[in-house]
Amino acid sequence: MADRDDVVGYDGPAGGWGSVKGMSKVLAKERNRPAALAQLARQNKPKGFMCTSCAWGKPAEPHPFEFCENGAKATLWDLTPNRCTPEFFAKHSVTELKTWKDFDLEHVGRLTHPLRYDHATDHYIECSWDEAFAAIGAELRAIDPKKAIFYASGRASLETSYLYALFARLYGHNNLPDSSNMCHETTSVALKKTIGAPVGTSILDDFEHCDAMFFFGQNTGSNSPRFLHPLRDAVKRGCKVVTFNPVKEPGLVAFTDPQNPFEMATRSETKISCQYHQVKPGGDVAVMIGLAKHVLAAEDKSWAEHKVHVLDVDFIEQHTTGFAEFEAMVRATDWADIERESGLSRADIEAAGQVYVEADRTIGIYGMGLTQQVNGFDNVATYVNLLLMKGNIGRVGTGMSPVRGHSNVQGQRTVGISEKPELVPMDRLRELFDFEPPMDHGHNTVTACEDLLKGEIDAFLSLGGNFLRAIPDLERIEAAWPSMRLTVQIATKLNRSHLINGKVAYLLPCLVRTEVDKQAGGEQIVTIEDTFSHIHGSIATHEPASEHLKSEVAIVAGIAKATLDPHPKVDWDGWTGDYAKVRKLIEATYPEEFHDFEERMFTPGGFYRGNSARERVWKTESGKAEFTVPRSLSGTDIPDAPGRLRLVTLRSNDQFNTTIYGYDDRFRGISGTRDVVLMNPKEIEKAGLHKGQVVTIVGDSDDGIDRRVAGLKVVPFDLPDGCIAGYYPELNPLVPLNWHDHGSQTPAAKAVPVRIVA
Template sequence: MDDNPTTAREQLAKEKVCLPRGRAALWLDSMGAREVSMSDDDTVHYEGSSGGWGSLKGITRIFGREWNKPTVMETLARQNKPGGFMCVSCAWTKPADYHTFEFCENGAKATLWELTTRRCTPDFFASHTVSELQTWKDYDLEQQGRLTHPMRYDRNSDHYVACTWEEAFAAIAAELRALDPTSVVFYASGRASLETAYCYALFARLYGSNNLPDSSNMCHETTSVGLKKVIGASVGTCVYDDFSKCDAIFFFGQNTGSNSPRFLHPLQDAVKRGCKIVTFNPVREKGLESFINPQNPLEMLTGRETQISDQYLQVRAGGDIAALMGLCKHVLAKDDEARAQGRSVLDRDFIQQHTYGFEAFEKAARETPWSAIVEESGLTQQALEQAAQIYVEAERVIGIYGMGLTQQVNGADNIGMLVNLLLLKGNIGRDGTGISPVRGHSNVQGQRTVGISEKPELVPLDKLAAMYGFDPPRKKGVNTVEACEGIQDGSIRAFIGLGGNFVRAIPERDAMETAWKRMRLTVQIATKLNRSHLINGEVAYLLPCLGRTERDKQQSGPQTVTMEDSLSCIHGSIGKREPASEHLLSELAIVAGLAKATLPPNQNVHWDDWTGDYGKVRDLIEETYPDQFHAFNKRMFTPGGFYRGNSARERIWKTESGKAEFTVPTSLSAAGFADRAGRYRLITLRSNDQFNTTIYGYEDRLRGVSGTRDVLLISPDEMRSAGLEEGQIVALVSDADDGVHRRVDGLKVLPFDLPAGCVAGYYPELNPLIPLSHHDKLSKTPASKAVPVRIIT
């Protein structure tokens, strides 16, 4: 990739992409010139819709000839369907009434990324030192393809060298037995199956550790903690059918077009039947503006698009609490008018019977002045009242949110405020209503369900003790931020990573990479090479595993794995492709191999049997969680998945008060810091060519940025005020009040439509600017959506 950054307008002018089906290819190529341009105010943007031919172009541009091989097309045809395999990308649900092609642009990219013919072999590692590889870009590392052999880091030569599985298990076990279990972290990304996650958590607890952070700690832990506090359930309350019954949907801080594009299908259907959608987001995301359905031939051929949002309000970063307070304030005012006429806007019977704390919240909302709401939200009173009126007039409303709410210092207050809005009219626990956080990684929610948690109170430890004949640790483990703090102060001595790219994903990256190397042991289980595999402890192993698309054959035959989607439905998944290497083991087999080598014999624990037949692990999950997983093996291929239930959906409130709780926010700002001259609120973004830390390419098609990820997006007005010019190279420095110097250089200034006082750039490149202490107060989720920074020219 050319290091010289260009805008998408410049890139498209020189880029030609060959597509199948000649007429469509020519039509799409002609479309390219108009889809990305500069707007009337000279901001970089994308003129096309989300979906459509642009999605096909995005796939073919990256994968070229590799994407349309017969085996690949057969695999994509099985994606997200009963009896097929579940996408390794986002956690959006898999509907029972599925489409012919039940995958999106990013889902296809994730599958093709796994099915690549490229191989990262021992010969590659023999040709490159680890120090050299540390200088490579993330994209170039993963371009080396699938890992093929277990590898041991040789510190003397600074190379990874091949080893046997037996050697790796024995050496890792010896290190673990020499360490205090509380000094070892067992991290899990959101990709591992329910079967693997259950065994991994059991391994950690049999070893003596509750240090089980996962990728949720970096994105939706605020959901797990915040929702649990106010409605008694740690996940969303909606099911798929609710989206066909709602009258209005309120979106906050979620980029559906890039992060969960299949969600656009039910959204489009909802709009066409008259549902109103109101979006709050600092960035105008294409997927929530307009959509062309790739499953609809007429829309594809004519370019006919559906407008998704009736109102799109560009709230400034950290201003969601204020915006939500404005919505609630208007609803209360309209209820006053209605009651004067003998009617009611509020569902007062629901409030009286099912909620706690309404009077305190009502008082706070009435006393909060509009001037303060407008100042903090960056939105006008008129715009907020127009949005609130849609809520007033709708009988059934769903609230949807993403990391724009969770990754804030006062993120839990964000979620509490959205729940407040829904509770005013009883919009939780009825068909067509509810709160619906959209999760990222494909099984991040499910891992929590089956025991991946640092919080002992969330795990049935007494049940585990009875089943396996041991005394589980009862002391709280560390979450992601606490693990990082422990690595820095030396109390954490070992890290085992079940997938993911932890070192690249965390805040304070530069300081963390230095501290990381002081650990005694680091173990990474992965399919492809990433930067975390190059930052090693004194003893380090890289263990390659099967991908979800690949055949997992064990002693009892081909195996099925399961995962949970964002809507709490469980799905079976079977891989059919030939493994990338004969030396690969499944994730479950690797976990079992480590556990068997590390732990003393236990007559109640049968690692070999469980590895030989994953159905036996599902039986254990059912025994541990009988209410949610009854008849697990029989139900795992239920079309649309089987629903494990949600108490709040049934209006059973497992909170301290026994009711759904109204809350009063501690501040109108979710950002957690005050404005001052020269300080900006940095929003970190993911591009259209990205999933989490995986970089598929350098094209952010839906924002009109191409050729680089080293950019600073800023509004034209802010550019003029700061004396900046388009294309100028600048640095960002941290403006946190902790005296620590943090800096990222080499960022190209691009004009972009953003609220006043906000700037944006890409994750994870800008992670070094996020202080480890900058996190949600309740959950410690890193606050990556409003980071205090300054621009240095």
């Protein structure tokens, strides 16, 4: 930690001894046993188990320790010896538990028994699995299926996800919101529209062949630390990394490899970004238009002087449409507008643009800093434009590379968890299971919450996750939640979402991915998909935390069997007994991508399910890759005004999504608290505040709803002018439900309009 003119920050590199210390703290807190520690040696390796943290790729030739700090924390957190038993719930009412912090709730330990919420006593009480399944099934049969929501977090396996989606459609709806709705739905919509494939086109091997990487809104050090190894290797061979992010994230500044004894002993580090530009929140389209403007200027100069193209004109002519309209917009855009909207100088943008001009092969990398904006679609689509200009999609060492979060969040969509029926092979489901699947659009996260506020949702089933902490406008949604008839939570540990209940409520404990899943057909294997569209088998060897736990597959099948009438082509018991039968169903439903599924699932590095855009086959409306024209240079629909600031929500390096491992955010020099607001010293002075002052942040949208979070301590921090930052999910109450991307309805947790009240 450093104190430079009262500005909090971090002087060290990502990785190194800080990473080791971070893992050690979880070890000390969780008192993990040797058997739990032994799991780390198997993590992300062929015929090992696949990490439940991020979705980063699993190399065919893994490192001795193929896990990062957050991956180790996730595994040790899952395998804690602490237990959350019926006796615990007998001692603590749900009303009392609502006052606990997120960390304290999860730190109680693993759930051990199925539980029913008793409204009369305000306690969870133990129940049997048969009782739970029967009661849930009876409730679901009694309501209109269109008024039920089946939510899925990103941890569930391909097998569970396929059956969950099938259950929803056999029941009669497409109400299948999931984690993607809150993070990379923008990617799915924008990439599908522009290049015909809804996921990234790069694979792990591309990072060994690129000349440049451009980062927008992605925090590698905290959210996907295993990425730091290929990133460092690329830089060492001469690849240039250019980063655009409002926050200076250490993982994209420098890295020390914890697995390199020399680097650890000498504390040496590799500088990652050759340029790091702190773009104003919401200024990404402006930056990209500036980069494109520099490329066009370089094209003009190179052709005039040398008759050599900078643009890939053959690729543009053969493979794209819409370039002329985009080019006209770029040429007509004034540099003064670009500088104003981006918060960067023309010279800085042109310097970054020159790196792009000189690179033969470039990968475009981004995260939720790009997708979680009201103009997120334009962010991603304009990024595609930039890559298309030089033919940087469909060649080795190039491509779009969105970095996904939860370990199987992409895979769930692949096997059918989607509210959009046009994205699912309904004809094959109709043939395989002899039923008429629903063809109307279902609810995503935003529309489910909107209907809940109207009193039009009767049931909510959650396959993992912490929905009520992850969503925007969470205080309004929490207040409406008890109006539902039924709430069911499938989980491993206690969290806030389990404490806000419908009139009938069950909490069902499941196995984690490292725990042996023994069914009628023996010990079972599950599969997941990584961010590069590679499929991996995962084998569990750890003993379950309780004999009363069931697998996610068994729980989904148990509820489905109790809800639906028997059907000769629907074999819930057989599928639960042998997950290979589920993989056969996945193969039959998606034969092009999952052929020979069983034989290929332990391919070192995973088997690739393919990507049409990588092959330059464009499954778009035009049959070509599509240049688009952004609707605005700004990433916010509410203009700047005196006293109005743009809020960016962040995750610490001591958390993963809503799971809080502790209160040390060493990459930002903050320890012991999460109740902070980060501001640059100029903004602190302008607001008449001082370091350490306790303030309230108030929402400044135009819908007339009072949104505020109080008790936040002012922390000086290196940020662009006009913006502030604070932690997710604590600041989620400030994000309006209608503040979302126009194209995908992804909640916009970046560039949120707010004001500060002393």
